[in-house]
Amino acid sequence: MTEPNIARARDLEEGAILHLDFTKLVKVAQTGADVLPVVVQDADSLEVLILAYANEIALQKTIETGIASFWSTSRNRLWVKGETSGDTLEVVDIRVNCEQNSLLFLVRPQGEGACHTKGCDGKARRSCYYRSLRNGQLQPIELR
Amino acid sequence: MTEPNIARARDLEEGAILHLDFTKLVKVAQTGADVLPVVVQDADSLEVLILAYANEIALQKTIETGIASFWSTSRNRLWVKGETSGDTLEVVDIRVNCEQNSLLFLVRPQGEGACHTKGCDGKARRSCYYRSLRNGQLQPIELR
Numbered sequence: 001m002t003e004p005n006i007a008r009a010r011d012l013e014e015g016a017i018l019h020l021d022f023t024k025l026v027k028v029a030q031t032g033a034d035v036l037p038v039v040v041q042d043a044d045s046l047e048v049l050i051l052a053y054a055n056e057i058a059l060q061k062t063i064e065t066g067i068a069s070f071w072s073t074s075r076n077r078l079w080v081k082g083e084t085s086g087d088t089l090e091v092v093d094i095r096v097n098c099e100q101n102s103l104l105f106l107v108r109p110q111g112e113g114a115c116h117t118k119g120c121d122g123k124a125r126r127s128c129y130y131r132s133l134r135n136g137q138l139q140p141i142e143l144r
Numbered sequence: 145m146t147e148p149n150i151a152r153a154r155d156l157e158e159g160a161i162l163h164l165d166f167t168k169l170v171k172v173a174q175t176g177a178d179v180l181p182v183v184v185q186d187a188d189s190l191e192v193l194i195l196a197y198a199n200e201i202a203l204q205k206t207i208e209t210g211i212a213s214f215w216s217t218s219r220n221r222l223w224v225k226g227e228t229s230g231d232t233l234e235v236v237d238i239r240v241n242c243e244q245n246s247l248l249f250l251v252r253p254q255g256e257g258a259c260h261t262k263g264c265d266g267k268a269r270r271s272c273y274y275r276s277l278r279n280g281q282l283q284p285i286e287l288r
Binding site: 022026028034063098103 | 153277
């Protein structure tokens with residue numbers, strides 16, 4: 001029997017039905033973690049890979065190690081991307097926006113892909129943005 | 145005499161001193177707006193232009209008009225990007241991430257630039273990410 005939350009994750013991740021979680025930021029704030037959004041972009045292909053969150057600890061860790069580290073807003077702890085999967089992201093550059101309230105990491109992926117989901121080939125998808133919203137439905141796109 | 149908040153905005157936007165606002169998301173949540181982060185990327189150059197926030201109203205407006213609309217988290221109202229400056233962003237594609245808690249807009253800028261700040265040429269900067277964090281300082285970068 002499938003666990004309800006596993007079934008739900010599969011629907012969200014692989015389904016065609018749009019079910020956006022507009023409460024995400026409120027839930028992030030409720031954890032009490034002072035985090036900023038971090039856009040993660042491939043330094044070579046310029047593909048946007050993931051959006052994650054960082055606090056001062058995660059940013060400092062990223063600067064010290066050169067490996068993208070975030071603050072896990074679901075587990076409320078430091079999250080070195082790829083620490084279990086091996087799919088680490090080498091950080092080439094850190095950019096700061098005009099108002100200094102978001103970050104952009106330019107990275108070189110060291111493993112299979114940046115997304116925790118897997119494509120048809122059984123490998124981690126390169127980017128989390130593998131679906132396009134068309135006529136109210138989610139359609140898979142070919143990642144470059 | 146310069147207003148303190150104007151002086152502060154200039155320091156944040158044009159200065160070399162890193163002064164990240166890690167309380168941004170908590171402040172967004174406090175407005176009570178159910179918003180998601182939206183990464184905005186140039187569909188042709190693939191440059192990341194801005195990070196903004198959208199609620200259901202802003203997403204619906206974007207879909208209906210084909211022009212990027214967000215929810216202004218400072219003014220707590222619908223914000224059609226470029227409504228005053230003319231620097232609108234035509235939306236070519238809307239991508240949704242694996243967990244359906246962030247969006248990626250692929251856009252074609254119709255005006256000067258996506259950032260509200262101006263570069264040395266007096267024109268709106270193309271992207272908000274015009275500074276790189278190096279040795280603890282912010283350094284201007286050449287936007288492609």
